[in-house]
Amino acid sequence: MAERRGAGFTEDQTKNLRISLRVRAILHKERSAYQEIAVYETEEFGRLLTLDDVIMTTEKDEFVYHEMLSHPVLCAHPRPRQVLVVGGGDGGIVREVLKHASVERVVLAEIDERVIEVSKRYLPTIASALDDPRVDIQVGDGIAYVADHPEAFDVILVDSTDPVGPAVGLFGESFYRSVRRALRPGGLFAAQTESPWFNEELLERIHHTLREIFPVTRLYWGAVPTYPGGFWTFSVGSLGPDLDTFDEARAAALDTKYYCPEIHRAALALPPFVRRVLGG
Amino acid sequence: MAERRGAGFTEDQTKNLRISLRVRAILHKERSAYQEIAVYETEEFGRLLTLDDVIMTTEKDEFVYHEMLSHPVLCAHPRPRQVLVVGGGDGGIVREVLKHASVERVVLAEIDERVIEVSKRYLPTIASALDDPRVDIQVGDGIAYVADHPEAFDVILVDSTDPVGPAVGLFGESFYRSVRRALRPGGLFAAQTESPWFNEELLERIHHTLREIFPVTRLYWGAVPTYPGGFWTFSVGSLGPDLDTFDEARAAALDTKYYCPEIHRAALALPPFVRRVLGG
Structure with missing residues (x-):
């Protein structure tokens, strides 16, 4: 195989699959107390944020992930007022949450303050809502924050990194029990839960637990x-509403690029190979 | 950036985006009259077929593309009997077409006989139906075949490579007019039409033409x-049925891993950023 690498960022997505993005410039690189944080200017995807060499978000496609983690449960809740985001220091989820007029407060529980600062500086379109007066930034351990706030939130969104290292606890049974206690009656939580192509066992275990x-x-x-x-999953636990019914007028009125009422329904349709992964 | 390349196949998906698959063995490589044909044994995706260093299909994920190009229009047609596949020498589309009991004949118009032979030898699960008596293999130019067979087919499926080199004609207005003439009354055609992330202008032009x-x-x-x-599009031109109505019982009875009635409907839901690409 010919060597054809230019300057670029390469992620080993699995030990056998790799994605490479051509890079125009490295804008920032630092080792925080928790991880290596880097921002690249890529040719194809605009600016790219990585943590420990894993792609977190890019300016070009960030809207898919941020809209899809937040709006389905926010639109399924009749009137979300208190919202918690665990992780998500880049601010993309917070930005989406604040598109819902009923929201009075969003707590951002992010363990690494440097992710917030770097995102504010280098990813202003993603971090755009972090200075909103409704945002309450709590730098610290999200697991502890959830445990310390029973019956406090209408919606909890878990915007974690992959289930390795510091984020492992965010995929475990005791955290999910704690999340349930932190929800107000009728509340919902959603978490990013990886790919059915490469993380079958994780997905099966998560849903068994949920x-x-x-x-x-x-x-x-x-x-x-x-x-x-490409096919990315989100998992939901709810004390009340299912996602089949949702506020379609509110969903349709959102200023979004991926999510819309038709996509809300479409996102719930699972191919047989994914249903098989879920087991029950 | 550290060099971390092992033995692998690398595709430049765009000039700025690259995917690499770890390879256990190169099973076959040849230059046919039309292109370089290669088959790799990969660690993650099973066997991989490439043409001119572009990924055509892998054993692990081939079902998504093959099911999704074929079943939506086949299920929208009340009784498909005569079907034409343009390209698709690996046989994956033919295999899916023959899951519909009403089909009496599938013509495979593939320009490169070597793709058929290599697929039969190295990708038997994909090429599994190519020896079925209902299959009529026509080695030659698909564009000419279509032009020579007016009002001959209920469904035409265009399983082409990317719109560079030999496949350019399969994305053009005169081919689409020819396809229309080759359809019987009430017939439908579907074609793979690339990604809305990287081929916006192509998609807009195709739909303007269609x-x-x-x-x-x-x-x-x-x-x-x-x-x-990851997000792959398919475009449809129909002389009768739209895709909103389809034979749900037939769709539900298919032995498939991605396609199902729920996914049929979900696949029609377009995110706003894709609707914007389509223009009208």
Whole structure:
């Protein structure tokens, strides 16, 4: 095989699959207390944020992930007022949450303050809402924050990194039990839960656990170009509403590029190979 | 950036985006009269077929593309009997077409006989139906074949390579007019039409053209892990049925891993950023 590498960022998405983006400039690189944070100017995807050499978000495609983690459960809740985002220091989820007029407060529980600062500086279109007066930034351990705030939130959104290193706890049973306690009656939570192509066992385990804890659970998906396999899943635990019914007028009025009422319904349709992964 | 390349196949999906698959063995490589044909044994995706260093299909994810190009229009047609596949020498589309009991004959118009032979030898699960007595293999120019067979087919499926080199003609107005003439009354055609992330102008032009030629046109999509951006589009021109109504019982009875009645409907739901690409 000819060597054809130019200057670029390369992620080993699995040990056998790799994605490379051509890079015009490295804008920032630092080792924080938790991880290596880098921002690149890419040719194809605009600016790219990576943590420990894993793609977190790019300016070109960030809207898919941020809209799809937040709006399905926010639109399924009749009137979300108190919202918690765990992780998500780049601010993309917070920006989407604040598109819902009923929201009075969004708590951002991010462990690494440097991700917030770097995003504000280099990714202003993603971090655009972090200075909104409704945003309450809590720098610290999201797991502890959830445990310390029973019955506090209408919606909890878990915008985590992959389930390795510091984020492992965000995919575990005790965290999900804690999330359930932190929800107000009728509340919902959603978390990014990786790819059905490469993380079958993780997905199966998560849904087995969720079904034990929440009266209503769902898996839905969106197509994120820069995540492994493109087909990206989100998992939901709810104390009340399922995602089949949602506020379609509110969904239709959102200023979005991927999410819309038709995509809300489409995201709930699972191919047979994904249903098989979920088991029950 | 550290060099971390192992033995692998690398595709430049765009000039700025690259995918690499770890390879256990190169099973076959030849230059046919038309292109370089290669088959690799990959670690993650099973066997991989490439033409001119572009990923055509892999054993692991081929079902998404093959099911999604064929079943939506086949299920929208009340009783497909005569079907034409243009390109598609690996046999994956033919295999899917023959899952519909009403089909009496599938013509495979493939320009490169070597793709057929290599697929039969190295990709038996994909090429599995090529020896079926209902299959009529026509080695030659698909454009000429279509032009020579007016009102001959209920469904025409265009399983082409990217719109560079020999396949350019398969994305042009005169071919689409010829396809229309080759359809029987009430017939439909579907073609793979690339990614809305990287081929906006192509998609816009195709749909502008299709709307001038066909009374009914649609764009739908599926999530193909090994194609650039994951979000892959398929475009439809129809002389009769739209895709909103389809034979749900037939769709539900198919032995498939991605396509199903719920996914048929979901595939028609377009994110706002894709609707904007389509213009009208």
